Amino acid sequence: MRRKREYExxxxxxxxxFYKKIQMxxxxxxxxxxxxxxTAQQPEARGQWVxxxxxxxxxxxxxxxxxxxxxxxxxxxxVFVSTNNGANWIAINNGISDLxxxxxxxxxGRIFAGGWGAYENGSPGNLFFSTDNGANWIxxxxxxxxxxxxxxxxxxxxxLFVGTQGSGVFxxxxxxxxxxxxxxxxxxxxxxxxxxNVLSVDGGKIYAGTxxxxxxSTDNGANWVSRGLTDDTLLNIQALAASDxxxxxxxxxxxxxxxxxxxxxxxxxxxxxxxxxxxxIAVSGENxxxxxxxxxxxSTNNGANWxxEDSGLITDSQYGCLTVSNGxxxxxxxxxxxxxxxxxxxSVSAVRENPSAPSGQLSLAQNFPNPVFSSTTxxxxxxxxxxxxxxxxxxxxxxxxxxxxxxxxxxxxTITFNNENLPEGIYFYRLECCGNVITKQMxxxx
Numbered sequence: 001m002r003r004k005r006e007y008e009x010x011x012x013x014x015x016x017x018f019y020k021k022i023q024m025x026x027x028x029x030x031x032x033x034x035x036x037x038x039t040a041q042q043p044e045a046r047g048q049w050v051x052x053x054x055x056x057x058x059x060x061x062x063x064x065x066x067x068x069x070x071x072x073x074x075x076x077x078x079v080f081v082s083t084n085n086g087a088n089w090i091a092i093n094n095g096i097s098d099l100x101x102x103x104x105x106x107x108x109g110r111i112f113a114g115g116w117g118a119y120e121n122g123s124p125g126n127l128f129f130s131t132d133n134g135a136n137w138i139x140x141x142x143x144x145x146x147x148x149x150x151x152x153x154x155x156x157x158x159x160l161f162v163g164t165q166g167s168g169v170f171x172x173x174x175x176x177x178x179x180x181x182x183x184x185x186x187x188x189x190x191x192x193x194x195x196x197n198v199l200s201v202d203g204g205k206i207y208a209g210t211x212x213x214x215x216x217s218t219d220n221g222a223n224w225v226s227r228g229l230t231d232d233t234l235l236n237i238q239a240l241a242a243s244d245x246x247x248x249x250x251x252x253x254x255x256x257x258x259x260x261x262x263x264x265x266x267x268x269x270x271x272x273x274x275x276x277x278x279x280x281i282a283v284s285g286e287n288x289x290x291x292x293x294x295x296x297x298x299s300t301n302n303g304a305n306w307x308x309e310d311s312g313l314i315t316d317s318q319y320g321c322l323t324v325s326n327g328x329x330x331x332x333x334x335x336x337x338x339x340x341x342x343x344x345x346x347s348v349s350a351v352r353e354n355p356s357a358p359s360g361q362l363s364l365a366q367n368f369p370n371p372v373f374s375s376t377t378x379x380x381x382x383x384x385x386x387x388x389x390x391x392x393x394x395x396x397x398x399x400x401x402x403x404x405x406x407x408x409x410x411x412x413x414t415i416t417f418n419n420e421n422l423p424e425g426i427y428f429y430r431l432e433c434c435g436n437v438i439t440k441q442m443x444x445x446x
Contacts, residue, residue: 047345050339052339053086054086055336058077059075062102063321067106071326072104073338074101075100079113095136097118098117099117102114102152103151105153108158112153113128125141127140129175140176148164152198160175168196169183169208170182171220197210197238214229227247245260248269248283248303256268256290266377269302269379270366279320280321294315298346304365319331320335327342327343328343361381362383364431364440365379366440371445374418375416381413382409387433388406390402390404392427394428428440
């Protein structure tokens with residue numbers, strides 16, 4: 001990973017901001033090319049990833065599940081289990097026929113495995129359960145339609161939810177003995193909404209990441225409301241994680257977004273992970289993990305800054321399926337093997353002890369949405385309490401709006417800006433603090 005550049009965004013702005021309009025137009029291209037996000041840095045070594053013995057045993061690995069002292073892996077050759085943190089793995093496929101396992105869940109003394117391929121090869125369905133920790137499996141024939149592909153499983157307050165490919169969400173209140181459709185016509189919201197890629201639960205709320213943005217239900221799936229990220233430039237939601245009122249989403253375009261209000265507003269937090277092909281998002285306490293091409297990245301401040309946590313990993317590989325089990329964080333690479341690392345390596349105190357870590361640096365995130373049609377959200381972070389100026393300028397260098405001006409406390413801050421008074425065009429928002437300047441560009445459209 002590259003080291004963070006020292007606030008180079010301000011130079012293009014300072015040099016060009018008071019040029020004549022015709023000169024400014026000539027420099028806009030170079031301004032846009034120079035503006036960039038903060039690149040994640042590697043903290044000093046506190047430990048490293050260790051590969052488990054899974055490599056090559058299961059074919060392609062799609063999911064992990066921690067249940068009790070056991071770690072389960074779902075793969076294109078069925079289900080595998082380890083009871084010693086990945087030192088050894090055993091195939092447990094008695095009763096599963098030709099199932100590529102995309103999702104695993106445990107509830108009420110049962111382990112569920114869902115995916116694709118079993119129905120197509122003569123089985124009654126693509127959802128199976130085990131009552132003896134995976135020693136034997138039974139096809140759950142009560143899920144209708146029985147040929148549906150299972151992409152995701154989630155547990156909410158004792159109920160089991162199933163996210164399908166093309167049929168919406170189903171739920172069971174009796175450990176899979178019977179099923180009901182959660183909500184009515186998923187296609188009402190838009191094309192692709194009934195294609196559920198991922199489910200995530202936070203307290204009494206369940207979120208669905210679909211091919212048409214994010215949806216939320218607060219009444220056990222009876223009703224669903226769109227929570228945005230439906231822009232055609234984002235395409236479908238591939239990763240989703242909800243925890244303690246915070247919501248994180250990853251898109252097919254490899255963008256990462258954060259919301260602190262159930263998706264009413266989103267901000268981009270892909271500084272340091274942009275264009276790295278996001279595969280998975282996981283939350284553990286104050287730690288936000290993402291699996292990307294090349295390794296695993298960590299943020300302890302909701303994505304304002306990122307660390308590359310790659311020590312011991314295989315380079316030029318894809319990482320996903322981040323799962324916590326028995327005090328370890330596990331990740332799958334290239335759908336082929338599994339690494340583990342003690343979760344204590346990622347403690348907040350351990351990160352803060354590193355004087356070169358970016359968590360104490362000034363940062364300014366890209367606004368979202370961009371282009372701006374009515375309003376947009378801007379997030380910035382301060383290493384300490386300090387006088388701050390955050391203002392918007394047009395291409396002539398004219399100050400058109402003040403977003404923050406005065407003494408601001410340390411930490412992350414979010415501002416919502418309404419653009420009803422600005423004409424269409426290119427604008428720059430500029431953060432000044434502690435003798436440093438960071439500038440970002442945004443577009444306003446009507």
